[in-house]
Amino acid sequence: xxxxxxxxxxxxxxxxxxxxxxxxxxxxxxxxxxxxxxxxxxxxxxxxxxxxxxxxxxxxxxxxxxxxxxxxxxxxxxxxxxxxxxxxxxxxxxxxxxxxxxxxxxxxxxxxxxxxxxxxxxxxxxxxxxxxxxxxxxxxxxxxxxxxxxxxxxxxxxxxxxxxxxxxxxxxxxxxxxxxxxxxxxxxxxxxxxxxxxxxxxxxxxxxxxxxxxxxxxxxxxxxxxxxxxxxxxxxxxxxxxxxxxxxxxxxxxxxxxxxxxxxxxxxxxxxxxxxxxxxxxxxxxxxxxxxxxx
Amino acid sequence: xxxxxxxxxxxxxxxxxxxxxxxxxxxxxxxxxxxxxxxxxxxxxxxxxxxxxxxxxxxxxxxxxxxxxxxxxxxxxxxxxxxxxxxxxxxxxxxxxxxxxxxxxxxxxxxxxxxxxxxxxxxxxxxxxxxxxxxxxxxxxxxxxxxxxxxxxxxxxxxxxxxxxxxxxxxxxxxxxxxxxxxxxxxxxxxxxxxxxxxxxxxxxxxxxxxxxxxxxxxxxxxxxxxxxxxxxxxxxxxxxxxxxxxxxxxxxxxxxxxxxxxxxxxxxxxxxxxxxxxxxxxxxxxxxxxxxxxxxxxxxxxxxxxxxxxxxxxxxxxxxxxxxxxxxxxxxxxxxxxxxxxxxxxxxxxxxxxxxxxxxxxxxxxxxxxxxxxxxxxxxxxxxxxxxxxxxxxxxxxxxxxxxxxxxxxxx
Numbered sequence: 001x002x003x004x005x006x007x008x009x010x011x012x013x014x015x016x017x018x019x020x021x022x023x024x025x026x027x028x029x030x031x032x033x034x035x036x037x038x039x040x041x042x043x044x045x046x047x048x049x050x051x052x053x054x055x056x057x058x059x060x061x062x063x064x065x066x067x068x069x070x071x072x073x074x075x076x077x078x079x080x081x082x083x084x085x086x087x088x089x090x091x092x093x094x095x096x097x098x099x100x101x102x103x104x105x106x107x108x109x110x111x112x113x114x115x116x117x118x119x120x121x122x123x124x125x126x127x128x129x130x131x132x133x134x135x136x137x138x139x140x141x142x143x144x145x146x147x148x149x150x151x152x153x154x155x156x157x158x159x160x161x162x163x164x165x166x167x168x169x170x171x172x173x174x175x176x177x178x179x180x181x182x183x184x185x186x187x188x189x190x191x192x193x194x195x196x197x198x199x200x201x202x203x204x205x206x207x208x209x210x211x212x213x214x215x216x217x218x219x220x221x222x223x224x225x226x227x228x229x230x231x232x233x234x235x236x237x238x239x240x241x242x243x244x245x246x247x248x249x250x251x252x253x254x255x256x257x258x259x260x261x262x263x264x265x266x267x268x269x270x271x272x273x274x275x276x277x278x279x280x281x282x283x284x285x286x287x288x289x290x291x292x293x294x295x
Numbered sequence: 296x297x298x299x300x301x302x303x304x305x306x307x308x309x310x311x312x313x314x315x316x317x318x319x320x321x322x323x324x325x326x327x328x329x330x331x332x333x334x335x336x337x338x339x340x341x342x343x344x345x346x347x348x349x350x351x352x353x354x355x356x357x358x359x360x361x362x363x364x365x366x367x368x369x370x371x372x373x374x375x376x377x378x379x380x381x382x383x384x385x386x387x388x389x390x391x392x393x394x395x396x397x398x399x400x401x402x403x404x405x406x407x408x409x410x411x412x413x414x415x416x417x418x419x420x421x422x423x424x425x426x427x428x429x430x431x432x433x434x435x436x437x438x439x440x441x442x443x444x445x446x447x448x449x450x451x452x453x454x455x456x457x458x459x460x461x462x463x464x465x466x467x468x469x470x471x472x473x474x475x476x477x478x479x480x481x482x483x484x485x486x487x488x489x490x491x492x493x494x495x496x497x498x499x500x501x502x503x504x505x506x507x508x509x510x511x512x513x514x515x516x517x518x519x520x521x522x523x524x525x526x527x528x529x530x531x532x533x534x535x536x537x538x539x540x541x542x543x544x545x546x547x548x549x550x551x552x553x554x555x556x557x558x559x560x561x562x563x564x565x566x567x568x569x570x571x572x573x574x575x576x577x578x579x580x581x582x583x584x585x586x587x588x589x590x591x592x593x594x595x596x597x598x599x600x601x602x603x604x605x606x607x608x609x610x611x612x613x614x615x616x617x618x619x620x621x622x623x624x625x626x627x628x629x630x631x632x633x634x635x636x637x638x639x640x641x642x643x644x645x646x647x648x649x650x651x652x653x654x655x656x657x658x659x660x661x662x663x664x665x666x667x668x669x670x671x672x673x674x675x676x677x678x679x680x681x682x683x684x685x686x687x688x689x690x691x692x693x694x695x696x697x698x699x700x701x702x703x704x705x706x707x708x
Contacts, residue, residue: 045543088401088536108400109537114388115343126672133664141657187607190669190677194614194684197665201618201658205625208654236628240621243565247558247617251610255554256547258335259610266614 001234004227007283014164014280017272021171024178030170031071031177033082033185034111036120039070040086043107044098045078054101055079061097065090073181075257078106082183085110123189127166130193134200135159142207145214149222153288154211158203161273161281165199166192168272169265176261187262195269198244202237203277209233210282222289226282234278241274302701306583313586316593331378331596332396333605333679336548338541339396340403344531346389351527355444359527360389365520366411366486367391373489374398374406390534400538408533413439413525414485417477418493426490427483435473435482439525441466447515450507456515458506460522467501475499484521491521547606555613559585566620570627576702577623577695584619584694588612591686602686608679615687621658622695625651641707648700655696662688 003010034041044050044058055074062069062081067090071082086094087110095105135155142151169192176182209229217225248270251263334341351359364383371379371393380394395403416432445460462470474482474496481493494506506518563581566574595602602608630647638646666688669681 043543045540088404092401104540106540106543107538109535110533111535112533114345115535122672126668129672130665130668133668134661137660137664138657141660186673186677190607190673190680193665193669194611194680197662197684198618200661200665201621204658204661205654208657211653212650232632233628236624239569239624239628240618243562243620243624244614244617246561246565247555247613250558250561251551251554251613253554254550254557255610255613256550256606258543258547259551259606262607262610 001231002227003230003279004223004283004286007279007286010279010283014168014276018164018167018171021167021174025171025174028174028178030174031181031183033071033183034109034116035186036116036184038085038111038113038116040083040091040110041080041107042083042091042094042105043078043080044103045106046103047077049076050074050079050103054103057101058098058103061094061101064097065094067094071181071183073183075260078257080107080183085112119186119189123186126189126193127196130196131159131162134162134196138200138204138207142211145211146218149214149285149289153285154207157281157284157288158200158207160284161203161276162196162199164276164280165195165269165272169195169269172268173261173265176264182261187259188265191262191265191269194266195273198270199273199276202241202273203281205237205240206230206233206277206282210285223286226286230278230282237274237278241270244270302697303705306698306701309587310583313583313590316590317586329596330592331601331603332544332548333603333608334394334396334537334544335539335606336544336604337396338539338544339394340398340400340536340538341392341394342400342403342407342536343534344391344393344407345534346391346529346531348389348529351529355527356389357385358444358523359529360385360391362520362523362527363411363529363531364391365517366524367393367407369489370406370487371395374402389529391531397541400536403538404533404536408531409487410528410530411439411524412487412528413442413521414488415441415473416483416485418481418483427481427493429485429488429490432483432485435477437466437470437473439522439528441470442522442526444526445519445522447512447519448505450505455507456510456512457508458510458515458518458522459503460505460519460526461503462500463526471499471501474504486521486524492518544606548609551606551609551613555609555616558613559616562617562620566623570623573623573627573630573703576706577620577627577699579702580623580694580698581616581620583698584691585616587690587694588615588683588686591690602682603679604683605679607677608683611680611683612687615684615691618662619687619691619695622651622655622692623699625655626695626699644700644703644707648696652696655692659688659692 062083067086068084069081073080091108138155138158139151142154145151173182173184177184206229209232210226213225213229248263248267252267346360346363348356360383364381368381376395376398378396382392384390384392393407415435415437417435418427418431419433420431422428422431441463443461443463445458448457448459449455450457477496478498481495483493484491494508563578566577592602592604626647629651630643633643633646663685666681666685670678673681
């Protein structure tokens with residue numbers, strides 16, 4: 001399989017996935033939960049499926065109590081309302097009214113403005129710091145690659161693949177958030193960081209083979225070495241991702257509603273991570289190398 | 296080929312001991328160690344309080360926060376909450392974070408939301424008990440607000456532990472009058488109407504004094520904390536609160552564990568289907584991996600660094616089952632490759648391990664880096680997830696490399 005030759009097609013496919021997400025991100029931003037913006041969240045659950053009629057009645061309670069609802073996230077047997085900040089008294093009033101509707105309050109959370117700001121700053125710090133540390137580590141670990149290849153380029157290409165995966169996931173959730181009311185909470189940040197780890201994990205498998213082949217075959221025909229390496233590691237890259245995807249699918253199908261979107265984020269990220277390490281990170285090395293030698 | 300036999304014995308030992316810890320049989324190990332479940336699994340309330348320090352002098356703020364924490368802990372203990380968590384956090388501001396499993400929000404607010412009220416009262420009706428009921432006393436007019444601060448110290452002549460306190464400047468006349476009238480009688484200290492101590496006044500006290508008695512050092516620290524809680528009362532505001540119903544977590548836990556079981560079985564089938572006998576051995580190693588990680592969770596709960604299991608942590612653990620065989624896949628693929636190049640089985644096994652190692656090392660180190668960053672910047676459930684992930688990576692390196700290799704060497708010798 002000549003992946004390197006067709007690299008522009010693969011880059012185009014990545015753009016095709018990323019661009020719509022970026023557009024919704026630009027137009028509507030992210031649907032942030034109370035982990036990031038001040039507000040309250042009330043989750044009602046019912047023994048059976050929550051019907052449309054029940055839902056309207058619950059919504060009415062909030063307007064009767066003059067509480068602004070920002071977001072409604074329904075799942076099978078429960079529904080979460082994100083609202084303006086409400087206190088315990090207001091919450092009790094709402095719960096009292098809701099008791100007649102055959103639903104019970106499962107969760108009530110209120111977060112003030114300070115915490116949300118901190119979570120956002122910490123999330124951004126964590127994402128940046130993790131990326132920087134990984135570039136440094138890869139650059140160090142790949143220091144033995146022969147010239148004209150450079151270990152810093154390995155590090156940076158791994159990070160580009162990583163940013164690719166982050167954009168795919170964030171973009172997808174911007175779409176999911178706008179059209180399906182899916183919210184971004186601190187678990188989402190956890191998912192992103194896990195994806196970062198996984199993305200690099202996968203990229204390293206290919207890079208390691210390139211490193212080994214470069215030492216054996218020399219960097220003379222760089223393009224060939226890279227293509228060869230991708231093909232040699234293709235099966236194991238796919239297999240390592242498959243085992244992870246299999247457990248994630250099991251979690252998605254059987255593992256409760258509270259972590260559903262967390263699992264969806266991981267699933268999108270792991271899939272994207274597998275794709276980007278094969279079809280983006282290594283071809284990018286070649287593009288960069290070619291640019292250098294042309295000059 | 297070197298065949299370190301002790302590794303095999305180590306593996307057998309680990310397998311048996313983790314089985315003993317995990318199996319739901321009645322044995323001293325599995326009874327002693329329990330999983331520590333987070334609020335999202337157990338149900339309960341978590342509240343983050345912001346301390347308003349504007350009336351507290353800067354050098355007293357740390358003290359005041361500790362006393363406030365102490366008072367909250369006391370209230371919670373009197374109320375009888377099992378495994379509460381009360382911790383302070385100091386960054387740009389001062390906070391107290393309280394987690395109360397099994398307590399609904401309105402009760403929790405009653406426990407932690409109040410500011411401590413310290414009173415000094417005099418006995419009007421004698422009792423024989425060591426604890427003087429609040430009803431048996433009358434106010435002296437003195438409260439915690441009349442103290443400046445208190446600290447544990449030692450008596451200069453006897454060297455015994457005592458509590459020293461200073462009287463607030465504005466209250467010195469009143470303090471002197473009250474203590475003058477109470478010489479030889481007890482001045483009873485109450486916190487939130489709960490009896491704390493009843494020291495007998497020895498002389499009139501104007502600006503500073505000390506409380507002596509049969510104190511241990513711990514005892515003087517406690518009493519000083521109570522006095523400070525009254526002297527340096529901090530009003531709290533609620534930064535965030537979260538209440539989780541008890542059934543939600545239970546259901547989610549069962550579902551996640553079921554999903555984890557299914558995931559485990561699929562991974563085992565996948566490995567056996569793809570790599571035959573090798574896959575079978577990897578599955579054994581994976582089983583040991585699951586047992587070991589679960590045992591670490593349980594054992595850690597007996598240490599001060601107990602790992603609290605949250606829903607996301609369990610998801611992280613299940614995810615790690617899928618990732619734990621990654622190293623095995625890399626090794627087995629490498630073995631196949633070496634065999635295709637005409638190397639003998641034993642040789643291929645050794646080369647598979649040694650040549651796949653750099654990629655396993657590098658990818659696992661990058662995972663460790665992200666978990667360390669997650670742990671550093673995350674709060675609550677995120678921290679738990681990061682810890683689970685890091686443990687998973689480390690244990691999986693052991694199970695996929697050491698365990699698999701030892702078993703393979705044992706079989707192919």
